[in-house]
Amino acid sequence: MKTRLLTLFLMSSCLLHAAARAEGEASPPPAPGDTSAATPASAPAPGPVVANIGLVSDYRFRGISQTWKRPAVQGGFDYAHASGWYLGAWGSNVSGNSYNNGAGLELDLYGGFKTAVVEGVTLDVGALAYLYPGARLNSAPGVPSGEKYDNVDVYAAVTAGSFSAKLSVATTDYFGLNSTTASYAYFSALTPAGSSKGSAYLDLNYGFDLGQGYAATAHVGHLWVRHYGDLSYTDWKLSLSKPVESLGLTLSASLVGTDAEKALYQAGDAGGLRPKRLGNTGVVVGVSKSF
Numbered sequence: 033m034k035t036r037l038l039t040l041f042l043m044s045s046c047l048l049h050a051a052a053r054a055e056g057e058a059s060p061p062p063a064p065g066d067t068s069a070a071t072p073a074s075a076p077a078p079g080p081v082v083a084n085i086g087l088v089s090d091y092r093f094r095g096i097s098q099t100w101k102r103p104a105v106q107g108g109f110d111y112a113h114a115s116g117w118y119l120g121a122w123g124s125n126v127s128g129n130s131y132n133n134g135a136g137l138e139l140d141l142y143g144g145f146k147t148a149v150v151e152g153v154t155l156d157v158g159a160l161a162y163l164y165p166g167a168r169l170n171s172a173p174g175v176p177s178g179e180k181y182d183n184v185d186v187y188a189a190v191t192a193g194s195f196s197a198k199l200s201v202a203t204t205d206y207f208g209l210n211s212t213t214a215s216y217a218y219f220s221a222l223t224p225a226g227s228s229k230g231s232a233y234l235d236l237n238y239g240f241d242l243g244q245g246y247a248a249t250a251h252v253g254h255l256w257v258r259h260y261g262d263l264s265y266t267d268w269k270l271s272l273s274k275p276v277e278s279l280g281l282t283l284s285a286s287l288v289g290t291d292a293e294k295a296l297y298q299a300g301d302a303g304g305l306r307p308k309r310l311g312n313t314g315v316v317v318g319v320s321k322s323f
Contacts (some may be wrong), residue, residue, distance in 0.1 A: 095267025134167025
């Protein structure tokens with residue numbers, strides 16, 4: 033698996049380098065309507081401190097709904113030093129049906145270093161911690177265990193022209209999945225197979241400038257869950273955004289989908305009933321503001 037991941041990432045980097053030669057110094061647009069966590073692949077921002085706030089109809093992380101297909105309020109800030117070092121924090125409400133017993137909050141803390149490596153190509157490396165204050169996995173409906181959902185990734189990203197590629201690798205059990213939790217971490221029980229540490233996600237994006245302020249992004253990603261192959265899947269997204277300069281807002285719409293195993297990627301209500309399939313294709317709309 034490690035060899036396969038390395039080969040994919042190197043192929044992506046080569047493709048991006050070739051694109052940079054063809055595209056020149058053009059900077060890639062940000063991923064409009066990105067409804068996954070505010071990952072620092074696009075950091076640092078031009079100013080020393082930039083804040084953002086937004087509302088989306090569904091918070092999708094790697095294509096999977098985190099809010100039981102309900103709206104989310106999100107926001108964060110980034111600090112970027114002229115040397116290339118940056119720090120940031122980002123938060124969103126999440127569903128207690130997916131993250132039991134907690135505050136219904138996801139808090140992401142991240143930091144890293146971004147620099148130009150050759151003409152037109154930028155490298156970004158860092159670490160990101162996904163934290164869910166108070167949340168613990170349920171070993172049965174209404175029965176909390178001592179296992180946390182918290183997850184820490186290290187990542188490396190390459191940007192060239194309108195292309196970007198990012199590889200994230202979990203340095204912890206993947207959102208609490210291990211031999212102890214395998215039977216209850218997902219909607220259907222899994223056979224215990226050890227730690228999921230080392231699970232990886234490859235994220236590829238291409239941005240389009242459509243003119244008159246419209247921007248589009250095509251995304252495809254793939255998740256490999258170590259020792260639990262049934263959880264691996266591919267996700268995709270097509271996004272469109274448009275700034276409303278008079279209001280200082282950006283409007284967005286995204287078509288998001290996955291081929292995730294439906295029997296696993298579901299969440300029921302507090303009693304484990306009325307399950308919703310969280311990786312189905314859907315439309316996500318949003319509004320955001322940076323300041």
